[in-house]
Amino acid sequence: MTFGKVAIIGLGLLGGSIGLAIRQHLPGVKTAGYDSDPQVRLRAAERKLAQEICESAAEAARGADLVILCVPVGAIEHAANELSGALEPGALVSDVGSSKQSVSAALARALPGQPIIPAHPVAGTEHSGPDAGFATLFHNRWCILTPPDGADPEQVAALSEFWTALGAMVEVMTAEHHDLVLAVTSHIPHLIAYTIVGTASDLEDVTRGEVIKYSAGGFRDFTRIAASDPVMWRDVFLNNREAVLEMLGRFTEDLTAMQRAIRSGNGDALFDLFTRTRAIRRSIIEQKQDDARPDFGRGDHG
Amino acid sequence: MTFGKVAIIGLGLLGGSIGLAIRQHLPGVKTAGYDSDPQVRLRAAERKLAQEICESAAEAARGADLVILCVPVGAIEHAANELSGALEPGALVSDVGSSKQSVSAALARALPGQPIIPAHPVAGTEHSGPDAGFATLFHNRWCILTPPDGADPEQVAALSEFWTALGAMVEVMTAEHHDLVLAVTSHIPHLIAYTIVGTASDLEDVTRGEVIKYSAGGFRDFTRIAASDPVMWRDVFLNNREAVLEMLGRFTEDLTAMQRAIRSGNGDALFDLFTRTRAIRRSIIEQKQDDARPDFGRGDHG
Numbered sequence: 318m319t320f321g322k323v324a325i326i327g328l329g330l331l332g333g334s335i336g337l338a339i340r341q342h343l344p345g346v347k348t349a350g351y352d353s354d355p356q357v358r359l360r361a362a363e364r365k366l367a368q369e370i371c372e373s374a375a376e377a378a379r380g381a382d383l384v385i386l387c388v389p390v391g392a393i394e395h396a397a398n399e400l401s402g403a404l405e406p407g408a409l410v411s412d413v414g415s416s417k418q419s420v421s422a423a424l425a426r427a428l429p430g431q432p433i434i435p436a437h438p439v440a441g442t443e444h445s446g447p448d449a450g451f452a453t454l455f456h457n458r459w460c461i462l463t464p465p466d467g468a469d470p471e472q473v474a475a476l477s478e479f480w481t482a483l484g485a486m487v488e489v490m491t492a493e494h495h496d497l498v499l500a501v502t503s504h505i506p507h508l509i510a511y512t513i514v515g516t517a518s519d520l521e522d523v524t525r526g527e528v529i530k531y532s533a534g535g536f537r538d539f540t541r542i543a544a545s546d547p548v549m550w551r552d553v554f555l556n557n558r559e560a561v562l563e564m565l566g567r568f569t570e571d572l573t574a575m576q577r578a579i580r581s582g583n584g585d586a587l588f589d590l591f592t593r594t595r596a597i598r599r600s601i602i603e604q605k606q607d608d609a610r611p612d613f614g615r616g617d618h619g
Numbered sequence: 620m621t622f623g624k625v626a627i628i629g630l631g632l633l634g635g636s637i638g639l640a641i642r643q644h645l646p647g648v649k650t651a652g653y654d655s656d657p658q659v660r661l662r663a664a665e666r667k668l669a670q671e672i673c674e675s676a677a678e679a680a681r682g683a684d685l686v687i688l689c690v691p692v693g694a695i696e697h698a699a700n701e702l703s704g705a706l707e708p709g710a711l712v713s714d715v716g717s718s719k720q721s722v723s724a725a726l727a728r729a730l731p732g733q734p735i736i737p738a739h740p741v742a743g744t745e746h747s748g749p750d751a752g753f754a755t756l757f758h759n760r761w762c763i764l765t766p767p768d769g770a771d772p773e774q775v776a777a778l779s780e781f782w783t784a785l786g787a788m789v790e791v792m793t794a795e796h797h798d799l800v801l802a803v804t805s806h807i808p809h810l811i812a813y814t815i816v817g818t819a820s821d822l823e824d825v826t827r828g829e830v831i832k833y834s835a836g837g838f839r840d841f842t843r844i845a846a847s848d849p850v851m852w853r854d855v856f857l858n859n860r861e862a863v864l865e866m867l868g869r870f871t872e873d874l875t876a877m878q879r880a881i882r883s884g885n886g887d888a889l890f891d892l893f894t895r896t897r898a899i900r901r902s903i904i905e906q907k908q909d910d911a912r913p914d915f916g917r918g919d920h921g
Contacts, residue, residue, distance in 0.1 A: 391886075415836075439836045442913035443900075449913070459832050488832070498825050501818070503836025508877060509811055510837070514896040516803070516866075516873045523800050529902045530761050530790070531741045534717075534805025535812070535844055537909045540900040542837055547893035554881045554889055564818075565878055569871075571818045575810060576867055579856045584693075587856055591849035594816040598745075598842040600831045607839040611744035611751070613915040 318482065319475035320409075322347040324381035326374050326396050328361040329546075330441060331413045332387030333450025336366040338483040341452040351377040352447070353388075353396075360447040375403030383409050383479065385436075386424075390414040391552030397427030404431055409472050411436045415499060415549075416557035417463040417492035425465070434468055434476050437461045437495065438485055439503070445546035456484035457605055463492040500560035505568055507550055508561070510542035620784065621777035622711075624649040626683035628676050628698050630663040631848075632743060633715045634689030635752025638668040640785040643754040653679040654749070655690075655698075662749040677705030685711050685781065687738075688726075692716040693854030699729030706733055711774050713738045717801060717851075718859035719765040719794035727767070736770055736778050739763045739797065740787055741805070747848035758786035759907055765794040802862035807870055809852055810863070812844035 323339060325332045328350050336348050350367030351374045352358050362370040371377040378384050378400055388396045393412060404410070410433045414420045417435050424433045440458035442449065460480040464473045477487040490498075517528045517536060528536065554561055578586035602609045625641060627634045630652050638650050652669030653676045654660050664672040673679040680686050680702055690698045695714060706712070712735045716722045719737050726735045742760035744751065762782040766775050779789040792800075819830045819838060830838065856863055880888035904911045 439833045441836075444913045458835055461833070498829050498833055499836060501822065501825055502830055502833040502838040506815060506837035506841055508881075509815060509874070511893055511896055512874045512877055513808060513811060513870055514899055515892050516870045518895065518899055519873075520803065520869070523803055525899070525902075527800050528804055529899065529906055529908065531763070531800055531804040532903050532908050533760055534741045534743075534801060535808035536804040537903050538840055538844060539808055540896070540903055541909070541915065542840060543893075543896040544900040545893075547890050547897075550893050551886050551889040555884055555886055558881055558884070561881060562878065565874075565881075567822070568815055568818045569874070571821075572811070572814045572867075572871070575814055576864065579810075579860055579863060579867075582857055582860070584853050584857055587853040588849050590817050591813055591845075591847075591852050593820065594813050594842070594845040595849075597816055597820055597827070597831065598846040600827075601834050601839050601842055604831055606831060606834050607843070608915075608917045611746045613843065613910075613917060615910045615915060 318343055318346055318479065320346060320383040320479060322349065322381045322383075324377040324384040325350040325367055325387055326377060326384065326400070327387035328352040328357050328366050328447050329387065330445050330449040331438070332385070333361065333364070333366040333447055334452065334454035335385060335387065335413075335483070337450055337452040338455060340365070342482050342484065349377040349381065357447045364447060366447060366450060374399040378403050378405070378408070380405065381408055383411065383476070386410070386412040389549045389552040390416050390420055390556045391548075393420050394423035394427050397424050401427060404428070407432065409434060409476065411476060413438055415503060415553045417495040419556035421463065421465055421492045432469060432472055434462055434464045434473060435492065436463070436476060436480070437499070438480065439499075440485075443541050443544040445549070453484065455480070458485050460485040460487050461495050462487060462489045463495050464489065465492075496557050496560045497563070500557060500564040504553055504557060504561050505564050507542055507545065508554065508565065509568070510539040511550070513539050514543040620645055620648055620781065622648055622685040622781060624651065624683045624685075626679040626686040627652040627669055627689055628679060628686065628702070629689035630654040630659050630668050630749050631689065632747050632751040633740070634687070635663065635666070635668040635749055636754065636756035637687060637689065637715075637785070639752055639754035640757060642667070644784050644786065651679040651683065659749045666749060668749060668752060676701040680705050680707075680710070682707065683710055685713065685778075688712070688714040691851045691854040692718050692722055692858045693850075695722050696725035696729050699726050703729060706730070709734065711736060711778065713778060715740055717805060717855045719797045721858035723765065723767055723794045734771060734774055736764055736766045736774060737794065738765070738778065738782070739801070740782065741801075742787075745843050745846040747851070755786065757782070760787055762787040762789050763797050764789060764791045765797050766791065767794075798859050798862045799865070802859060802866040806855055806859060806863050807866050809844055809847065810856065810867065811870070812841040813852070815841050816845040
């Protein structure tokens with residue numbers, strides 16, 4: 318492993334999982350962690366999310382040749398400013414944020430002259446905080462690197478090797494393309510889920526108790542996603558605005574077409590869509606990006 | 620148990636699960652099954668989904684005091700017509716369909732004078748067909764009965780006892796209210812899921828391979844629901860049109876408000892919604908309507 322010491326700034330689900338994954342997969346690599354919340358630092362020390370839990374970001378970054386910012390994308394620039402002047406020369410700065418153009422720009426502003434390769438491991442759960450992380454979070458998940466123009470190929474390779482060691486598969490693309498892809502595979506699904514859960518909570522003619530009781534009809538799936546961290550997701554939407562609005566526009570067009578099909582009783586249009594969508598699920602399961610068991614293997618089936 | 624013999628018409632996920640659940644929970648009750656597809660009958664016999672697999676609906680209904688139609692709601696009237704003249708006097712007719720006003724009307728048209736109590740067990744998986752059923756599908760799930768005006772309270776009680784014996788919890792409401800409640804807890808979630816999966820499949824600037832690879836960002840959850848049976852769901856939307864369009868209108872209004880918040884950079888509006896939605900998930904888990912494990916317990920967490 319090229320990196321001798323990794324500093325993890327932010328010790329929630331992602332930061333904590335990186336620390337635990339390094340301990341499991343790269344026992345020779347040193348780790349230091351920092352979180353701006355003292356309670357999180359306390360819990361991180363108890364769970365040993367990093368070998369050393371520090372009282373400042375600068376302290377954690379001392380001697381580190383890889384510094385990973387694991388904070389909501391809206392807090393990236395502030396976190397990077399705290400590192401300004403404290404990084405080792407040549408230390409690689411990366412992150413795990415869900416929007417990459419905004420992060421790339423923020424890091425370049427805050428840390429001029431420092432090598433920067435933004436990254437996004439496409440992995441997570443609906444839980445957050447220092448208790449949520451686990452060592453296998455990245456197993457068989459994709460991690461996208463978005464090196465800026467002129468990034469050192471050796472550092473791209475080193476960061477790729479790092480994520481591969483944690484169990485991930487690595488892909489390289491531009492920040493712009495990343496933001497478009499993730500808008501559709503992650504951001505719009507979250508926005509839709511948050512919205513329908515909100516809609517269902519606010520009805521007068523259907524009680525909240527009824528929504529909960531009959532949620533097994535499909536609704537409950539959306540509530541899992543809609544239980545994700547509010548700050549993280551607010552920041553994603555504010556920081557990937559253009560791609561999200563673009564994809565939302567396309568979704569809304571398609572939804573309007575379905576609405577029209579229902580209103581006019583066009584069963585063929587409904588049937589055609591409902592048939593086409595099965596193929597994608599099959600591919601996702603074949604590529605081991607989801608569980609093949611019915612109903613995600615919930616409950617006591619079988 | 621009040622019922623001595625149950626006829627199951629339609630041997631897919633729901634019909635098959637009823638047969639297997641009776642065998643497990645009500646071993647004294649006889650079962651006969653029929654499906655219009657000969658291949659399904661063959662497989663149903665192999666899996667012993669009912670004690671007797673018959674060559675016609677009328678044959679299955681002979682001597683039955685409870686007949687449950689487990690076909691797509693658009694096929695209910697046709698299936699009921701096949702039973703016309705073949706039912707025992709006083710045999711109770713029920714179903715498992717996801718829309719109740721249309722089913723109630725169709726059954727009343729096809730079987731005048733026969734006692735009818737429509738029902739809807741709110742349970743299922745994304746799989747369908749004679750291999751999809753299992754005996755515990757109804758455990759800890761709600762089954763809604765929608766007895767028409769003038770239904771015999773003793774028959775309502777008997778049907779309620781039947782579903783309770785299969786492991787379900789029973790609620791009684793009007794067909795009209797059922798259709799509104801299920802529009803929001805089941806039909807709109809399915810419509811949204813089908814639509815976003817369709818949107819993602821048709822993009823030019825993001826490949827289908829990318830959608831699949833990065834689906835763990837949230838999208839994959841929607842593909843499970845969007846793998847549900849196309850005929851069943853086409854029929855639901857055609858048969859619960861008014862309630863679906865009503866709820867879709869409310870969802871679209873809320874989505875437009877979120878779109879405006881993103882466009883104008885109104886982080887507070889986003890944060891408020893994203894915080895409110897967590898409470899409903901907690902209640903769903905407390906009421907054991909979903910798995911508490913992170914990410915539905917997928918993969919090798921922990």
